Amino acid sequence: MSIEPRFDELIHAPTRLSLVSLLAATEWAEFRFLRDSLGLSDSALSKQLTTLEEAGYVEIRKAFVGKRPRTSARLTPQGHGAFAGHVAALQDIVARAGLAVLPDL
Secondary structure (H helix, E strand, O other), rough: OOOOOOOOHHHHHHHHHHHHHHHHHHOOOHHHHHHHHOOOOOOHHHHHHHHHHHOOOOEEEEEEOOOOOOOOOOEEEEHHHHHHHHHHHHHHHHOOOOOOOOOOO
């Protein structure tokens, strides 16, 4: 399956790119894991997740474990597609400079 390179301004912001990259590697990720992995405050992560959710890239799930609220997030199929297209676009940009994103194995 070929991926259409498509630069995505929404995903390209460094914090969102890191967040989407983490989410792409998981089915669901807990808020606390995302916050700690990215070194963000609760409010900063919440703002980024809301932005991605409004774009249709992320799904948010709120539940309780005992009496404690738990928030988790995952990429939607649209989010996976946007991320794959953005990565392909970045690879094209880097390749024009004669560089490779991944070293030859």
